[in-house]
Amino acid sequence: MDGEMSEDVLTEILARLPCKSLARSQCVSTSWQRIISSDYLRRRLRLITSGVLFHDGPRGGDGGRKQAYTYACASDGGGVAEAADMSFFPCHDTSTIIDGCNGLLLYYASYPTAFHVVNPTTQRWAALPAARGKTLLSVLAFDPSASPHYKVVCFTGWLPRGASIEVFDSEAGAWREHEVDFGLDTNAMSATMHCFGGALHVLAYSGHVVRIDLDTMACAVTALPAPVSCRARAGHCRGRLRYASSDGSRLRIWELRDAGGGDWAMKHEIGVKDVIADEQIYGSSQAVTFLFMAFHPEREVVYLWAPWKLLAFDMVERRVEEEWMFGSEKEGAHLIQIWLFPFSRHLANCLA
Template sequence: MVSGRSEMDVELGEDVLTEILARLPCRSLARFQCVSTSWRRIISSDYLRRRLPLITSGVLYHGGPSGGGGDDGAKRAYTYACAPDGGGGGVAEAGDMGFFPCHDASTIIDGCNGLLLYYASRPAVFHVVSPTTRQWAALPAPRARTLLSVLAFDPCASPRYRVVCFTGWLPRGATIEVFDSERGAWRGHEVDFGIDTDAMTATMHYFGGALHVLAYSGHVVRVDLDTMACAVTALPAPVSCRARAGHCRGRLRFASSDGARLRIWELQDAGAGEWALKHEIGAGDVVPGGSSQAITFLFMAFHPEREVVYLWSPWKLLAFNMVERRVEEEWAFGSEKEGAHLIQIWLFPFSRHLASALA
């Protein structure tokens, strides 16, 4: 690393250098933080971060065999894919994970805001991998067999990430082990969901230091990963396999869809369980003039800062502006992936915390 200001910094000037850096792919920015301390400061600045587009990434499900239990069941064919840099739509392609030496020997089981969670059963080992910075970390083996594992990471808050493993079910809770990257070790806990465990789903959203878990009883359970305290909030609509939790502008949102119509609520008061209906869109809004009976879409994610949602319509990912009621961008996944099912996407800004999470 070169300390201080390089000759290039002096020749170009900071304003010109910032404009150049703002036009580079995020992967290049992650590497260029090591050029000099002045480059690192510019790349880490909030001004540059606001200039950069959100990173859009996803996981494709290719219809392979489904494991029947925990992380060590039959392999589930999850493949990482990402949209091209710079916005404007285009063709999304499977990410090149060849840099990760254990890619072929393990399986992607979850992802969160730019990091992927890999698992191999023999021997049992977790890896956390960053496709953006092409770095990875091997985790020590957990003490108990895991039934369900999720990754928790917020690149806007800190480089800290956690892996939450559910190791046993209780009538109204669970035993879990949590790996914390700051401690570098697993720690066991017992949590009380506050409702019957049989009602809990595997649909979870990490936000604000907590897992938000949807329950078929018509509730969302907030599990604080610092204190392990749980809070139960009633939802404004029933929970189905198409329901999702998310956030926008710092507020929790709930999306309910029947495949042809989508309704979105925002939590106004968690204590009182008060929700406000923000938007309602139908198939005719997504494809004006088309036959609504022939159009189906699945809600995937909220834009974290704008009134935009991301929808999966077979073989296309759509960015739909709910205020202007139009499709802003769309990404195709290619005819060779017909039959693929997009199960999860993340949208997050480039951040120095993303670049340093696995450093």
């Protein structure tokens, strides 16, 4: 079929396919595989929006339902974000999602101890070899625009100003042990982390962000423009580090202009009334708040968790661009993490 139409026409057709169909279409022919692998087609495709939800069940007691993360995909244009069917992964019911990064999920089972990395887009998964130490905190790092390889970082012990870690590199297929020096007291470090450009960015309650290079394990400390709270987040937009600080009713965003000098510039500031223009809500006794979730990697758009929905808010136009509800349990759902990532040959080939 591809021999009967021009490559430009075929590219236009492929650009309109859902990401799962596009991933499978690589097997049609070598010419289809080449077009799907091209950077031109990747730039034509919309970013994929994904979320990890926390459904709040009964607390306390042996009879309480286990609390767990649920993976959901948000469709283009808004609507209802339904939980993804993960039944293709045989260990889904015996392990827990503990992290996600750019289209991959990290599952962990405590007994017997096991890590799995799962790609919901292509419905592939990989079992990792057993780590040597006991994991205290685990993070997944994956950039589908750069490589099909990923890393899993496990913190296995705390030092006064650093940590013992094990890093699994999918390219090498093995774990390696390291010690890192944060450059700050470990007690100041938070569990709020962000992966970008081969590095892990960790917020510290001392008012700093620590960049850990996952190749060299070197750490760099940069002072932040505002204090760190449980609602603060770091992220990247157009390749630059940004810092978001929110008190639930007001959001301030800074951009790092000079990493060496710690030069931050204020980019945006919005209030709750800019986001939620519902007079009935304001007239009720309910407290109106929103939480910052993520930056769009290429546009001046942020993703916010408002009452029972995820919002894409355009910071330039000052308007809600898209919104998603989260099924019948939306009032009990608490959004933990979202990310946006490009479809690419690396996402399609990952875990092949």
